[in-house]
Amino acid sequence: MANRPSAKSEQHSEKLNVLVPLAQGCEELEAVTITDLLTRAGMNVVTVGLDAQPVKASRGMVLLPDTTIDTVLDKPFDLMVLPGGLPGADHLQQDDRVQQKLKSMALEKKTIAAICAAPKALASAGLLNGKTVTSYPGSLDASQIKDLEYSEESVVIDSNIITSRGPGTAMDFALTLIEVLLGKEQREAVEAPLMRPH
């Protein structure tokens, strides 16, 4: 750009970068609710496959991620969000690159979020010790997490870790992420046109 933008326009043009890994067998309703609403909020959402194949989601929809996880390991993100579903969440838990990215983003105090069965991938990275979290019922092995406080709220915020329960809480989960990162006004600007029932 020839003209140096003003401080104000720099601020407005700086989008938050969001990483959403799409594993084979992820829950498509959760994955798409997250990417759709965060995109509506003006975030730059990057979806990554764990392999170079189209992603067959848990209820049959086939999704094409933007790229593969190998291409983004050294890139900075403001937020990482894990959709649930099985076996998707198991793949996220078992993938060394996902685990490495979770740990490095946690060290940088970036926001990390997971829904449904995916909090188990945060547990494996050691991110749930001493935290209050929720998940899909029965999907977290509390005995393997130190000082876990388990909640049955739809969305739970504990410092930089945000967790949620399932497809029926995915919209509240995504809207909460928008509110935490961009404020209540931006959440309302995204929520109103969705036409949710009062």
Add this chain to the structure above:
Amino acid sequence: MANRPSAKSEQHSEKLNVLVPLAQGCEELEAVTITDLLTRAGMNVVTVGLDAQPVKASRGMVLLPDTTIDTVLDKPFDLMVLPGGLPGADHLQQDDRVQQKLKSMALEKKTIAAICAAPKALASAGLLNGKTVTSYPGSLDASQIKDLEYSEESVVIDSNIITSRGPGTAMDFALTLIEVLLGKEQREAVEAPLMRPH
């Protein structure tokens, strides 16, 4: 199959066939909520593109349909559901094959459903004359529909035409389709594990 199945097992193995056209620029949250929940209900959901390309949805997700609409024009379906989003709904409205399929299914009194901006495609096929319907606010030209009764309810059932408002009503819309076609028990069996807030 060598053995003729009993009447009971025939009944149980007979899945409802659902046609979901995925146009370029469809609303991915609506499209995927529909396909996910109807699949959870045991329906055989077939997604069809209007061309042979991957479908770039309105908020950037890329979906791979099962097949193209040309391959299913002569096949019978129990239900046709149109996701909204723009320009997706415009494509559904302008596509001769979609219009032809809507008209032939309407003649057979099959259930036809549309959400968000997509009821306009039903209007073009002449299916909304004399009906009570809803849609995304401002997306239907009421002056071009004879004896339209417009509702602001989240989901509206008028005989075989079922309409809804937007991404925030997509879950209620899909659950209503399940209830209408398979009964309240099946709706509840799909709804409970979604973990919706009370």
